[in-house]
Amino acid sequence: MKLKRFFALALTAMTALPALAATPVKFTLDWKFEGPAAAYLVALEKGYYKDAGLDVTIDSGKGSLDAIPKVASGTYQFGFADINSLIKFKDQNPNSELKGILMVYDKPPFAIIGSKQTGVAKPKDLEGKTLGAPAPDGAYAQWKAFTDVTGINPSEVNIDNVSFAVRESMLVQKRVDAITGYSFSSFLNLRKIGLPAEDINVMLMADYGLKLYGNTILVNPEFAKQNPELVKGFVKATIKGWQYAVAHPEESIQYVIERNKIAKKAVETQRLQMCIDDNVVTDNVKANGFGGVDSARMAEAIDQVGLTYDFKNKPTPEAVFTEEFLPAKSEREL
The missing domain is CATH 3.40.190.10 (Periplasmic binding protein-like II)
Known part of the structure; x- marks a missing residue:
């Protein structure tokens, strides 16, 4: 009986021990x-x-x-x-x-986003156009590299330092011809404010030579x-x-x-x-x-x-x- 009681107490003590803290x-x-x-x-x-x-x-x-x-x-x-x-x-x-x-x-999701209405579907289309780009935008930070690998003449692209808050609406209003942004965010923001999916042209920079x-x-x-x-x-x-x-x-x-x-x-x-x-x-x-x-x-x-x-x-x-x-x-x- 004493031996059984000993093992019972030992088992109780073991099960009462807390698990190792994460x-x-x-x-x-x-x-x-x-x-x-x-x-x-x-x-x-x-x-x-x-x-x-x-x-x-x-x-x-x-x-x-x-x-x-x-x-x-x-x-x-x-x-x-x-x-x-x-x-x-x-x-x-x-x-x-x-x-x-x-x-x-x-x-990376760095992208240039154009629209059917503004006629920007490929990198060279940006020449003679206005690009809306917030100064601190991660995608815009790659702009010089993007122009280098695609052969865009940067002097022929007008850069408008727009804010994040109005970036997509300015594209819809055709106040800019394209914007920089993260592909999945800008695409969905444009859809939210009424631009049909088939009218949105997303150019992932990685698809055009960025490594x-x-x-x-x-x-x-x-x-x-x-x-x-x-x-x-x-x-x-x-x-x-x-x-x-x-x-x-x-x-x-x-x-x-x-x-x-x-x-x-x-x-x-x-x-x-x-x-x-x-x-x-x-x-x-x-x-x-x-x-x-x-x-x-x-x-x-x-x-x-x-x-x-x-x-x-x-x-x-x-x-x-x-x-x-x-x-x-x-x-x-x-």
């Missing part, structure tokens, strides 16, 4: 809770991050530049940011060990040094989130709608699907797996960034991105 980390997006954010919210709500030993808080961002200083300073352990902005940051901060660890947008990559997951260097297995877990869970979102886009959008009360399910589902089709599941990703980069292409991309930016401490591909936290290719198929 490590709290903060992850900042590049923008609002919209369609492409679904993958990260899936990973959160379905417990993929929790299974990796992480208690993740996801916050919205204020642009692709916003995440870089937040992660570099350690305010956030992870962030989602434009790698071309990271290249410039590394040039300005050559001692920083901040790197991308998971390439999400194999093809640039797009947004990547960043990790704080000190956190990565101290917690390499947790970083691998975060990456693997994020990949699972994207795999689920690609396979189940409509279901995944419910998590966006829960975070963004003014978002429309149909619109955000379409935004996510456009992002998947144009930026995430590319031919390269189908062949080589999601999340990695090609060093030769990255070197070309850095050179193209140099067409729009004067380097003082030009970074190498290895200084900008590392694949050390990626799982095997077989686990990165989309």
